Amino acid sequence: MAKKTSDAGGGRSQAVHRALKRAIIDQALPPGSKLPEDSIGERLGVSRTLVREALVRLSQEGLVELRPNKGAAVARPSLEEGRNLFLTRMALERLVVETLSGNLTREQIDTLSAHIAGEEAARTEHAASIRLAGEFHTLLAQMTNNASLIRYVNELVARSSLILALYGRPHSSECAVSEHRELLDKLIAGKTDEAAALMAHHLDSITARALLPTENSIQDVLATYAVAEGLA
Amino acid sequence: MAKKTSDAGGGRSQAVHRALKRAIIDQALPPGSKLPEDSIGERLGVSRTLVREALVRLSQEGLVELRPNKGAAVARPSLEEGRNLFLTRMALERLVVETLSGNLTREQIDTLSAHIAGEEAARTEHAASIRLAGEFHTLLAQMTNNASLIRYVNELVARSSLILALYGRPHSSECAVSEHRELLDKLIAGKTDEAAALMAHHLDSITARALLPTENSIQDVLATYAVAEGLA
DNA sequence: AATTCTATTATTGTATGCAATCTATGGCTA
DNA sequence: TAGCCATAGATTGCATACAATAATAGAATT
Numbered sequence: 001m002a003k004k005t006s007d008a009g010g011g012r013s014q015a016v017h018r019a020l021k022r023a024i025i026d027q028a029l030p031p032g033s034k035l036p037e038d039s040i041g042e043r044l045g046v047s048r049t050l051v052r053e054a055l056v057r058l059s060q061e062g063l064v065e066l067r068p069n070k071g072a073a074v075a076r077p078s079l080e081e082g083r084n085l086f087l088t089r090m091a092l093e094r095l096v097v098e099t100l101s102g103n104l105t106r107e108q109i110d111t112l113s114a115h116i117a118g119e120e121a122a123r124t125e126h127a128a129s130i131r132l133a134g135e136f137h138t139l140l141a142q143m144t145n146n147a148s149l150i151r152y153v154n155e156l157v158a159r160s161s162l163i164l165a166l167y168g169r170p171h172s173s174e175c176a177v178s179e180h181r182e183l184l185d186k187l188i189a190g191k192t193d194e195a196a197a198l199m200a201h202h203l204d205s206i207t208a209r210a211l212l213p214t215e216n217s218i219q220d221v222l223a224t225y226a227v228a229e230g231l232a
Numbered sequence: 233m234a235k236k237t238s239d240a241g242g243g244r245s246q247a248v249h250r251a252l253k254r255a256i257i258d259q260a261l262p263p264g265s266k267l268p269e270d271s272i273g274e275r276l277g278v279s280r281t282l283v284r285e286a287l288v289r290l291s292q293e294g295l296v297e298l299r300p301n302k303g304a305a306v307a308r309p310s311l312e313e314g315r316n317l318f319l320t321r322m323a324l325e326r327l328v329v330e331t332l333s334g335n336l337t338r339e340q341i342d343t344l345s346a347h348i349a350g351e352e353a354a355r356t357e358h359a360a361s362i363r364l365a366g367e368f369h370t371l372l373a374q375m376t377n378n379a380s381l382i383r384y385v386n387e388l389v390a391r392s393s394l395i396l397a398l399y400g401r402p403h404s405s406e407c408a409v410s411e412h413r414e415l416l417d418k419l420i421a422g423k424t425d426e427a428a429a430l431m432a433h434h435l436d437s438i439t440a441r442a443l444l445p446t447e448n449s450i451q452d453v454l455a456t457y458a459v460a461e462g463l464a
Numbered sequence: 465a466a467t468t469c470t471a472t473t474a475t476t477g478t479a480t481g482c483a484a485t486c487t488a489t490g491g492c493t494a
Numbered sequence: 495t496a497g498c499c500a501t502a503g504a505t506t507g508c509a510t511a512c513a514a515t516a517a518t519a520g521a522a523t524t
Contacts, residue, residue, distance in 0.1 A: 011300055011477080012477090012478085013477090013478095036504090036505070036506090037505075037506070038504090038505070038506095046478085046479090047478060047479045047480075048479085048480090048505095048506090049281075049477090049478060049479065049480090050477090050478070050479090052285070052506090052507095053284070053285070053288055056285055056288050056289060057288060057292060060289060060292040060293070061292070062380070062383075068243055068506090068507090069484085069485055069486065069505085069506060069507075070485090070486070070487095070505090070506080071486090071505070071506065081379055081380075084377075084378040084379060084380060084381065085380050087327065087331075087378060087381070088324070088327065088378060088380045088381045088384070090327075091323050091324055091326065091327040091381075092320070092323055092324070094323065095319065095320065095322075095323040099319075145316075146316040146319060146320060147313055147316060148294070148313075148316060148317050148320045148388065148391075149316065149319070149320045149323075151294075152320070152384055156380065159380075243507080244507085244508085245507090245508095268474090268475070268476090269475075269476070270474095270475075270476095278508085278509090279508060279509045279510075280476090280509085280510090281507090281508060281509065281510090282507090282508070282509090284476090284477095300476090300477090301475090301476060301477075301514085301515055301516065302475090302476080302515090302516070302517095303475065303476065303516095
Protein backbone atom coordinates (compact mmCIF):
# COMPACT_ATOMS: atom_id res chain seq x y z
CA MET A 1 0.00 0.00 0.00
CA ALA A 2 2.63 2.51 -1.07
CA LYS A 3 1.73 6.15 -1.30
CA LYS A 4 1.22 7.73 -4.69
CA THR A 5 3.89 10.34 -4.26
CA SER A 6 6.17 11.55 -1.52
CA ASP A 7 3.16 13.30 -0.14
CA ALA A 8 4.50 13.09 3.39
CA GLY A 9 1.08 12.91 4.92
CA GLY A 10 -2.18 14.77 4.59
CA GLY A 11 -2.84 16.60 1.37
CA ARG A 12 -0.60 18.49 -0.96
CA SER A 13 -1.68 21.80 0.47
CA GLN A 14 -0.05 20.84 3.75
CA ALA A 15 3.09 20.00 1.83
CA VAL A 16 3.15 23.47 0.33
CA HIS A 17 2.55 24.88 3.76
CA ARG A 18 5.45 22.96 5.23
CA ALA A 19 7.76 23.89 2.40
CA LEU A 20 7.06 27.59 2.76
CA LYS A 21 7.23 27.46 6.52
CA ARG A 22 10.57 25.77 6.42
CA ALA A 23 11.89 28.27 3.93
CA ILE A 24 10.76 31.14 6.09
CA ILE A 25 12.20 29.74 9.29
CA ASP A 26 15.49 28.97 7.58
CA GLN A 27 15.47 32.56 6.44
CA ALA A 28 15.75 31.46 2.84
CA LEU A 29 12.76 33.74 2.53
CA PRO A 30 13.66 36.69 4.72
CA PRO A 31 11.03 38.91 6.34
CA GLY A 32 9.33 41.11 3.82
CA SER A 33 9.79 38.78 0.86
CA LYS A 34 6.92 38.95 -1.56
CA LEU A 35 5.11 35.65 -2.04
CA PRO A 36 3.35 35.66 -5.43
CA GLU A 37 0.92 32.81 -5.81
CA ASP A 38 1.86 32.08 -9.41
CA SER A 39 5.60 31.74 -9.07
CA ILE A 40 5.35 29.68 -5.91
CA GLY A 41 2.84 27.35 -7.49
CA GLU A 42 4.93 27.00 -10.60
CA ARG A 43 8.05 26.24 -8.61
CA LEU A 44 6.30 23.68 -6.43
CA GLY A 45 4.26 22.11 -9.19
CA VAL A 46 0.82 22.96 -7.86
CA SER A 47 -1.89 25.39 -8.78
CA ARG A 48 -2.52 28.76 -7.22
CA THR A 49 -5.41 27.26 -5.29
CA LEU A 50 -3.18 25.18 -3.10
CA VAL A 51 -0.65 27.93 -2.65
CA ARG A 52 -3.46 30.21 -1.56
CA GLU A 53 -4.62 27.72 1.02
CA ALA A 54 -1.11 27.40 2.40
CA LEU A 55 -0.74 31.15 2.55
CA VAL A 56 -3.96 31.44 4.53
CA ARG A 57 -2.62 28.93 7.01
CA LEU A 58 0.68 30.74 7.30
CA SER A 59 -1.05 34.04 7.82
CA GLN A 60 -3.05 32.52 10.66
CA GLU A 61 0.22 31.47 12.20
CA GLY A 62 1.58 34.98 11.91
CA LEU A 63 4.37 34.00 9.57
CA VAL A 64 3.03 35.82 6.54
CA GLU A 65 1.09 38.98 6.14
CA LEU A 66 -1.88 38.89 3.78
CA ARG A 67 -2.60 42.30 2.38
CA PRO A 68 -5.88 42.27 0.46
CA ASN A 69 -5.43 42.72 -3.28
CA LYS A 70 -1.74 43.28 -2.75
CA GLY A 71 -0.49 39.81 -2.15
CA ALA A 72 1.25 37.94 0.59
CA ALA A 73 4.65 38.59 2.08
CA VAL A 74 6.74 37.13 4.84
CA ALA A 75 5.76 38.97 8.00
CA ARG A 76 7.93 41.72 9.40
CA PRO A 77 6.93 41.96 13.03
CA SER A 78 7.69 45.24 14.72
CA LEU A 79 10.01 45.53 17.68
CA GLU A 80 7.03 45.91 19.96
CA GLU A 81 5.41 42.81 18.55
CA GLY A 82 8.68 41.07 19.19
CA ARG A 83 8.73 42.08 22.80
CA ASN A 84 5.13 41.06 23.28
CA LEU A 85 5.77 37.79 21.58
CA PHE A 86 8.51 36.88 24.01
CA LEU A 87 6.29 37.92 26.90
CA THR A 88 3.64 35.50 25.68
CA ARG A 89 6.23 32.80 25.12
CA MET A 90 7.37 33.28 28.67
CA ALA A 91 3.88 32.71 30.03
CA LEU A 92 3.40 29.55 27.99
CA GLU A 93 6.83 28.05 28.47
CA ARG A 94 6.47 28.53 32.19
CA LEU A 95 3.45 26.26 31.99
CA VAL A 96 5.52 23.80 29.99
CA VAL A 97 8.19 23.77 32.66
CA GLU A 98 5.68 23.44 35.49
CA THR A 99 3.98 20.58 33.74
CA LEU A 100 7.14 18.69 33.01
CA SER A 101 9.12 19.30 36.19
CA GLY A 102 9.66 16.04 37.99
CA ASN A 103 7.53 14.14 35.50
CA LEU A 104 9.95 13.32 32.72
CA THR A 105 10.20 9.69 31.77
CA ARG A 106 13.51 8.00 31.20
CA GLU A 107 12.82 7.99 27.49
CA GLN A 108 12.01 11.68 27.37
CA ILE A 109 15.16 12.49 29.27
CA ASP A 110 17.19 10.54 26.75
CA THR A 111 15.52 12.28 23.84
CA LEU A 112 16.20 15.71 25.30
CA SER A 113 19.73 14.85 26.25
CA ALA A 114 20.46 13.58 22.78
CA HIS A 115 19.02 16.71 21.30
CA ILE A 116 21.22 18.91 23.44
CA ALA A 117 24.21 16.86 22.39
CA GLY A 118 23.20 17.55 18.82
CA GLU A 119 23.07 21.24 19.55
CA GLU A 120 26.55 21.15 21.02
CA ALA A 121 27.83 19.31 17.99
CA ALA A 122 26.32 21.80 15.58
CA ARG A 123 27.59 24.79 17.50
CA THR A 124 29.70 26.02 14.62
CA GLU A 125 27.04 25.77 11.92
CA HIS A 126 25.10 28.96 12.36
CA ALA A 127 21.95 27.95 10.46
CA ALA A 128 21.50 24.51 11.98
CA SER A 129 22.33 25.89 15.39
CA ILE A 130 19.39 28.29 15.28
CA ARG A 131 16.98 25.65 14.11
CA LEU A 132 18.03 23.15 16.76
CA ALA A 133 17.76 25.73 19.51
CA GLY A 134 14.17 26.36 18.53
CA GLU A 135 13.43 22.67 18.28
CA PHE A 136 14.52 22.16 21.86
CA HIS A 137 11.71 24.38 23.01
CA THR A 138 9.12 22.74 20.78
CA LEU A 139 10.35 19.36 21.91
CA LEU A 140 9.72 20.29 25.50
CA ALA A 141 6.26 21.57 24.65
CA GLN A 142 5.51 18.36 22.80
CA MET A 143 6.10 16.37 25.93
CA THR A 144 3.33 18.11 27.82
CA ASN A 145 0.75 16.35 25.68
CA ASN A 146 -1.26 19.53 25.81
CA ALA A 147 -2.47 20.21 22.27
CA SER A 148 -3.19 23.93 22.53
CA LEU A 149 -0.01 24.54 24.43
CA ILE A 150 1.98 22.66 21.82
CA ARG A 151 0.42 24.58 18.98
CA TYR A 152 1.02 27.98 20.50
CA VAL A 153 4.58 27.29 21.55
CA ASN A 154 5.33 26.00 18.07
CA GLU A 155 3.89 29.12 16.53
CA LEU A 156 5.73 31.45 18.83
CA VAL A 157 9.03 29.68 18.39
CA ALA A 158 8.62 29.87 14.64
CA ARG A 159 7.83 33.54 14.81
CA SER A 160 10.76 34.11 17.08
CA SER A 161 13.02 33.22 14.21
CA LEU A 162 11.52 36.14 12.31
CA ILE A 163 12.29 38.45 15.18
CA LEU A 164 15.82 37.16 15.43
CA ALA A 165 16.26 37.56 11.70
CA LEU A 166 15.12 41.15 11.85
CA TYR A 167 16.64 42.41 15.05
CA GLY A 168 19.06 39.77 16.28
CA ARG A 169 22.70 40.46 16.65
CA PRO A 170 24.58 38.70 13.88
CA HIS A 171 27.17 36.71 15.77
CA SER A 172 25.26 35.55 18.79
CA SER A 173 24.61 31.92 19.49
CA GLU A 174 20.90 32.47 19.80
CA CYS A 175 20.29 30.04 22.61
CA ALA A 176 23.02 29.28 25.06
CA VAL A 177 23.22 25.52 24.84
CA SER A 178 24.53 25.23 28.37
CA GLU A 179 21.32 26.79 29.62
CA HIS A 180 19.36 24.06 27.90
CA ARG A 181 21.35 21.44 29.78
CA GLU A 182 20.92 23.23 33.09
CA LEU A 183 17.21 23.49 32.49
CA LEU A 184 16.97 19.80 31.76
CA ASP A 185 18.77 19.03 35.01
CA LYS A 186 16.35 21.11 37.04
CA LEU A 187 13.41 19.46 35.30
CA ILE A 188 14.71 16.00 36.05
CA ALA A 189 15.29 16.94 39.67
CA GLY A 190 11.78 18.31 39.91
CA LYS A 191 13.00 21.70 41.06
CA THR A 192 10.09 23.49 39.49
CA ASP A 193 10.76 27.01 40.68
CA GLU A 194 14.40 26.92 39.75
CA ALA A 195 13.52 25.49 36.36
CA ALA A 196 10.97 28.21 35.79
CA ALA A 197 13.45 30.87 36.82
CA LEU A 198 16.02 29.41 34.49
CA MET A 199 13.58 29.38 31.60
CA ALA A 200 12.69 32.97 32.37
CA HIS A 201 16.32 33.97 32.37
CA HIS A 202 16.93 31.99 29.22
CA LEU A 203 14.17 33.70 27.27
CA ASP A 204 15.14 37.05 28.72
CA SER A 205 18.62 36.74 27.39
CA ILE A 206 17.35 35.80 23.97
CA THR A 207 15.15 38.86 24.07
CA ALA A 208 18.00 41.03 25.21
CA ARG A 209 20.22 39.73 22.46
CA ALA A 210 17.64 40.82 19.94
CA LEU A 211 15.26 43.49 21.06
CA LEU A 212 17.95 45.68 22.47
CA PRO A 213 15.90 48.69 23.35
CA THR A 214 13.68 47.53 26.17
CA GLU A 215 13.42 51.16 27.14
CA ASN A 216 10.38 52.68 25.63
CA SER A 217 10.22 56.34 26.47
CA ILE A 218 12.32 59.15 25.14
CA GLN A 219 13.49 59.61 28.70
CA ASP A 220 15.05 56.18 28.77
CA VAL A 221 16.57 56.42 25.35
CA LEU A 222 18.15 59.74 26.11
CA ALA A 223 19.38 58.50 29.45
CA THR A 224 21.79 56.22 27.63
CA TYR A 225 23.31 59.11 25.73
CA ALA A 226 23.30 61.35 28.74
CA VAL A 227 25.48 58.93 30.63
CA ALA A 228 27.77 58.54 27.65
CA GLU A 229 28.25 62.30 27.56
CA GLY A 230 28.70 62.61 31.27
CA LEU A 231 25.45 64.58 31.55
CA ALA A 232 23.65 62.17 33.82
CA MET B 233 -16.66 56.21 -1.77
CA ALA B 234 -19.28 53.83 -0.48
CA LYS B 235 -18.53 50.15 -0.24
CA LYS B 236 -19.95 47.81 -2.79
CA THR B 237 -21.77 45.64 -0.31
CA SER B 238 -21.98 45.30 3.45
CA ASP B 239 -18.62 43.67 3.29
CA ALA B 240 -17.75 44.63 6.85
CA GLY B 241 -14.05 44.80 6.13
CA GLY B 242 -11.48 42.69 4.43
CA GLY B 243 -12.76 40.23 1.88
CA ARG B 244 -15.80 38.09 1.70
CA SER B 245 -13.92 35.05 2.91
CA GLN B 246 -13.50 36.75 6.27
CA ALA B 247 -17.22 37.39 6.30
CA VAL B 248 -17.92 33.71 5.83
CA HIS B 249 -15.42 32.97 8.53
CA ARG B 250 -17.10 35.32 10.95
CA ALA B 251 -20.55 33.98 10.15
CA LEU B 252 -19.55 30.40 10.78
CA LYS B 253 -17.58 31.27 13.87
CA ARG B 254 -20.50 33.12 15.31
CA ALA B 255 -22.85 30.24 14.55
CA ILE B 256 -20.51 27.79 16.23
CA ILE B 257 -20.00 29.90 19.33
CA ASP B 258 -23.72 30.52 19.65
CA GLN B 259 -24.12 26.77 19.43
CA ALA B 260 -26.44 27.15 16.48
CA LEU B 261 -24.01 24.65 14.99
CA PRO B 262 -23.34 22.26 17.85
CA PRO B 263 -20.10 20.26 18.11
CA GLY B 264 -19.99 17.50 15.54
CA SER B 265 -22.18 19.23 12.97
CA LYS B 266 -21.14 18.43 9.44
CA LEU B 267 -20.14 21.45 7.40
CA PRO B 268 -20.58 20.67 3.68
CA GLU B 269 -18.92 23.20 1.48
CA ASP B 270 -21.61 23.69 -1.09
CA SER B 271 -24.63 23.92 1.17
CA ILE B 272 -22.86 26.54 3.23
CA GLY B 273 -21.81 28.39 0.12
CA GLU B 274 -25.28 28.25 -1.29
CA ARG B 275 -26.79 29.53 1.91
CA LEU B 276 -24.30 32.37 2.21
CA GLY B 277 -24.25 33.23 -1.46
CA VAL B 278 -20.61 32.49 -2.14
CA SER B 279 -18.72 29.76 -3.95
CA ARG B 280 -17.14 26.74 -2.37
CA THR B 281 -13.75 28.41 -2.76
CA LEU B 282 -14.51 30.99 -0.12
CA VAL B 283 -16.18 28.52 2.19
CA ARG B 284 -13.12 26.35 1.95
CA GLU B 285 -10.86 29.22 2.86
CA ALA B 286 -13.00 30.00 5.88
CA LEU B 287 -12.98 26.37 6.95
CA VAL B 288 -9.22 26.28 6.79
CA ARG B 289 -9.08 29.32 9.04
CA LEU B 290 -11.54 27.80 11.46
CA SER B 291 -9.61 24.57 11.57
CA GLN B 292 -6.46 26.49 12.43
CA GLU B 293 -8.35 28.03 15.31
CA GLY B 294 -9.43 24.63 16.50
CA LEU B 295 -13.10 25.30 15.99
CA VAL B 296 -13.59 22.84 13.18
CA GLU B 297 -12.03 19.53 12.37
CA LEU B 298 -10.89 18.98 8.79
CA ARG B 299 -10.90 15.31 7.90
CA PRO B 300 -9.27 14.76 4.50
CA ASN B 301 -11.69 13.65 1.84
CA LYS B 302 -14.40 13.42 4.44
CA GLY B 303 -15.31 16.99 4.96
CA ALA B 304 -15.34 19.46 7.79
CA ALA B 305 -17.27 19.34 11.02
CA VAL B 306 -17.53 21.45 14.13
CA ALA B 307 -14.83 20.22 16.49
CA ARG B 308 -15.68 17.93 19.38
CA PRO B 309 -12.80 18.38 21.81
CA SER B 310 -12.29 15.54 24.24
CA LEU B 311 -12.52 15.99 27.97
CA GLU B 312 -8.77 15.90 28.22
CA GLU B 313 -8.40 18.54 25.55
CA GLY B 314 -10.85 20.59 27.54
CA ARG B 315 -8.81 20.31 30.69
CA ASN B 316 -5.63 21.19 28.85
CA LEU B 317 -7.32 24.09 27.19
CA PHE B 318 -8.27 25.63 30.50
CA LEU B 319 -4.75 25.08 31.77
CA THR B 320 -3.41 27.03 28.82
CA ARG B 321 -6.04 29.70 29.28
CA MET B 322 -4.94 30.01 32.86
CA ALA B 323 -1.34 30.64 31.89
CA LEU B 324 -2.27 33.28 29.36
CA GLU B 325 -4.91 35.05 31.36
CA ARG B 326 -2.52 35.32 34.24
CA LEU B 327 -0.29 37.31 31.94
CA VAL B 328 -3.28 39.44 31.00
CA VAL B 329 -3.97 40.18 34.64
CA GLU B 330 -0.35 40.91 35.44
CA THR B 331 -0.09 43.26 32.51
CA LEU B 332 -3.25 45.14 33.32
CA SER B 333 -3.04 45.31 37.09
CA GLY B 334 -2.67 48.90 38.20
CA ASN B 335 -2.44 50.13 34.63
CA LEU B 336 -6.06 50.52 33.60
CA THR B 337 -7.02 53.90 32.24
CA ARG B 338 -10.18 55.64 33.32
CA GLU B 339 -11.69 54.86 29.93
CA GLN B 340 -10.85 51.19 30.13
CA ILE B 341 -12.34 50.96 33.58
CA ASP B 342 -15.55 52.50 32.31
CA THR B 343 -15.69 50.09 29.38
CA LEU B 344 -15.22 47.08 31.61
CA SER B 345 -17.64 48.33 34.20
CA ALA B 346 -20.28 48.94 31.56
CA HIS B 347 -19.71 45.47 30.18
CA ILE B 348 -20.20 43.90 33.58
CA ALA B 349 -23.38 45.89 34.02
CA GLY B 350 -24.53 44.44 30.72
CA GLU B 351 -23.75 40.96 31.97
CA GLU B 352 -25.80 41.56 35.08
CA ALA B 353 -28.69 42.84 33.02
CA ALA B 354 -28.63 39.81 30.72
CA ARG B 355 -28.42 37.36 33.58
CA THR B 356 -31.71 35.70 32.67
CA GLU B 357 -31.03 35.24 28.98
CA HIS B 358 -28.99 32.09 28.87
CA ALA B 359 -27.51 32.50 25.38
CA ALA B 360 -26.51 36.15 25.66
CA SER B 361 -25.19 35.52 29.12
CA ILE B 362 -22.69 32.98 27.88
CA ARG B 363 -21.53 35.19 25.04
CA LEU B 364 -21.06 38.21 27.27
CA ALA B 365 -19.12 36.24 29.84
CA GLY B 366 -16.68 35.20 27.16
CA GLU B 367 -16.45 38.71 25.80
CA PHE B 368 -15.36 39.99 29.21
CA HIS B 369 -12.27 37.87 28.99
CA THR B 370 -11.47 38.85 25.42
CA LEU B 371 -12.08 42.48 26.35
CA LEU B 372 -9.46 42.23 29.07
CA ALA B 373 -7.02 40.60 26.68
CA GLN B 374 -7.64 43.32 24.13
CA MET B 375 -6.49 45.93 26.59
CA THR B 376 -3.04 44.44 26.89
CA ASN B 377 -2.22 45.57 23.36
CA ASN B 378 -0.27 42.35 22.98
CA ALA B 379 -1.23 40.92 19.60
CA SER B 380 -0.26 37.29 20.13
CA LEU B 381 -1.78 37.26 23.58
CA ILE B 382 -5.01 38.70 22.23
CA ARG B 383 -5.20 36.15 19.45
CA TYR B 384 -4.62 33.17 21.69
CA VAL B 385 -7.01 34.27 24.39
CA ASN B 386 -9.65 34.89 21.77
CA GLU B 387 -9.15 31.45 20.34
CA LEU B 388 -9.22 29.74 23.68
CA VAL B 389 -12.30 31.58 24.84
CA ALA B 390 -14.06 30.63 21.63
CA ARG B 391 -13.08 27.01 22.06
CA SER B 392 -14.18 27.09 25.65
CA SER B 393 -17.71 27.52 24.42
CA LEU B 394 -17.36 24.19 22.63
CA ILE B 395 -16.24 22.55 25.85
CA LEU B 396 -19.09 24.09 27.78
CA ALA B 397 -21.52 22.98 25.10
CA LEU B 398 -20.27 19.42 25.30
CA TYR B 399 -19.64 18.92 28.95
CA GLY B 400 -21.12 21.90 30.77
CA ARG B 401 -23.88 21.52 33.29
CA PRO B 402 -27.05 22.84 31.75
CA HIS B 403 -28.27 25.34 34.31
CA SER B 404 -25.09 26.98 35.45
CA SER B 405 -24.39 30.64 34.88
CA GLU B 406 -21.13 29.90 33.18
CA CYS B 407 -19.22 32.80 34.63
CA ALA B 408 -20.14 34.22 37.97
CA VAL B 409 -20.65 37.86 37.16
CA SER B 410 -19.78 38.93 40.66
CA GLU B 411 -16.34 37.44 40.19
CA HIS B 412 -15.84 39.65 37.15
CA ARG B 413 -16.60 42.70 39.25
CA GLU B 414 -14.27 41.60 42.03
CA LEU B 415 -11.52 40.99 39.52
CA LEU B 416 -11.96 44.44 38.07
CA ASP B 417 -11.69 45.96 41.53
CA LYS B 418 -8.41 44.19 42.20
CA LEU B 419 -7.07 45.26 38.82
CA ILE B 420 -7.93 48.88 39.48
CA ALA B 421 -6.32 48.72 42.90
CA GLY B 422 -3.20 47.19 41.38
CA LYS B 423 -3.36 44.20 43.67
CA THR B 424 -1.73 41.96 41.14
CA ASP B 425 -1.39 38.79 43.17
CA GLU B 426 -4.93 38.92 44.45
CA ALA B 427 -6.20 39.58 40.96
CA ALA B 428 -4.24 36.64 39.60
CA ALA B 429 -5.54 34.40 42.35
CA LEU B 430 -9.06 35.53 41.63
CA MET B 431 -8.66 34.82 37.93
CA ALA B 432 -7.29 31.40 38.77
CA HIS B 433 -10.21 30.64 41.01
CA HIS B 434 -12.60 31.99 38.43
CA LEU B 435 -11.31 29.76 35.66
CA ASP B 436 -11.09 26.84 38.04
CA SER B 437 -14.73 27.09 38.87
CA ILE B 438 -15.67 27.23 35.21
CA THR B 439 -13.59 24.14 34.68
CA ALA B 440 -15.17 22.41 37.62
CA ARG B 441 -18.63 23.24 36.38
CA ALA B 442 -17.83 21.51 33.15
CA LEU B 443 -15.08 18.99 33.21
CA LEU B 444 -16.35 17.23 36.30
CA PRO B 445 -14.01 14.29 36.33
CA THR B 446 -10.62 15.71 37.10
CA GLU B 447 -9.62 12.21 38.05
CA ASN B 448 -7.81 10.53 35.27
CA SER B 449 -6.89 7.01 36.19
CA ILE B 450 -9.09 3.99 36.54
CA GLN B 451 -8.06 4.00 40.16
CA ASP B 452 -9.64 7.37 40.73
CA VAL B 453 -12.75 6.60 38.78
CA LEU B 454 -13.33 3.40 40.65
CA ALA B 455 -12.66 5.11 43.94
CA THR B 456 -15.88 7.06 43.50
CA TYR B 457 -17.90 3.90 43.11
CA ALA B 458 -16.01 2.11 45.85
CA VAL B 459 -17.02 4.77 48.33
CA ALA B 460 -20.59 4.65 47.11
CA GLU B 461 -20.68 0.92 47.74
CA GLY B 462 -18.97 1.15 51.08
CA LEU B 463 -15.92 -0.64 49.69
CA ALA B 464 -13.44 2.16 50.19
C1' DA C 465 -33.07 -11.84 7.07
C1' DA C 466 -28.47 -10.71 6.95
C1' DT C 467 -24.49 -9.60 4.09
C1' DT C 468 -21.61 -8.50 0.57
C1' DC C 469 -20.97 -6.50 -3.84
C1' DT C 470 -21.95 -3.08 -7.15
C1' DA C 471 -23.81 0.98 -9.23
C1' DT C 472 -25.21 5.52 -8.37
C1' DT C 473 -24.99 9.78 -6.13
C1' DA C 474 -22.99 13.23 -3.22
C1' DT C 475 -18.87 15.60 -1.70
C1' DT C 476 -14.24 16.82 -1.68
C1' DG C 477 -9.56 17.94 -4.16
C1' DT C 478 -7.48 20.55 -7.60
C1' DA C 479 -6.90 23.21 -11.79
C1' DT C 480 -8.23 26.74 -14.72
C1' DG C 481 -10.64 30.95 -16.48
C1' DC C 482 -12.45 35.52 -16.18
C1' DA C 483 -13.17 39.92 -13.92
C1' DA C 484 -11.32 43.28 -10.70
C1' DT C 485 -7.46 45.52 -8.76
C1' DC C 486 -2.88 46.88 -8.42
C1' DT C 487 1.84 48.14 -10.47
C1' DA C 488 4.86 49.78 -13.67
C1' DT C 489 6.25 51.93 -17.85
C1' DG C 490 6.24 55.68 -20.97
C1' DG C 491 4.54 59.78 -22.82
C1' DC C 492 2.81 64.40 -21.87
C1' DT C 493 2.73 68.91 -19.72
C1' DA C 494 4.72 72.50 -17.20
C1' DT D 495 14.09 67.82 -15.42
C1' DA D 496 10.32 66.95 -12.38
C1' DG D 497 5.75 65.67 -11.84
C1' DC D 498 1.41 63.69 -13.53
C1' DC D 499 -1.72 60.95 -16.15
C1' DA D 500 -2.84 57.07 -19.12
C1' DT D 501 -2.33 52.71 -20.73
C1' DA D 502 -0.40 47.91 -20.63
C1' DG D 503 1.02 44.18 -17.91
C1' DA D 504 0.99 41.51 -13.88
C1' DT D 505 -1.45 39.67 -9.76
C1' DT D 506 -5.14 38.80 -6.90
C1' DG D 507 -10.33 37.55 -5.93
C1' DC D 508 -13.64 34.55 -6.99
C1' DA D 509 -16.37 31.14 -9.50
C1' DT D 510 -16.70 27.19 -12.08
C1' DA D 511 -15.36 22.67 -14.20
C1' DC D 512 -13.59 18.25 -13.95
C1' DA D 513 -11.36 14.36 -11.61
C1' DA D 514 -10.96 11.55 -7.47
C1' DT D 515 -12.73 9.79 -3.36
C1' DA D 516 -16.25 8.56 -0.08
C1' DA D 517 -21.28 7.64 1.11
C1' DT D 518 -25.54 5.47 -0.13
C1' DA D 519 -28.81 2.49 -1.78
C1' DG D 520 -30.22 -1.61 -4.11
C1' DA D 521 -29.70 -6.12 -5.89
C1' DA D 522 -27.96 -10.57 -5.63
C1' DT D 523 -26.37 -14.43 -2.91
C1' DT D 524 -26.22 -17.24 1.02
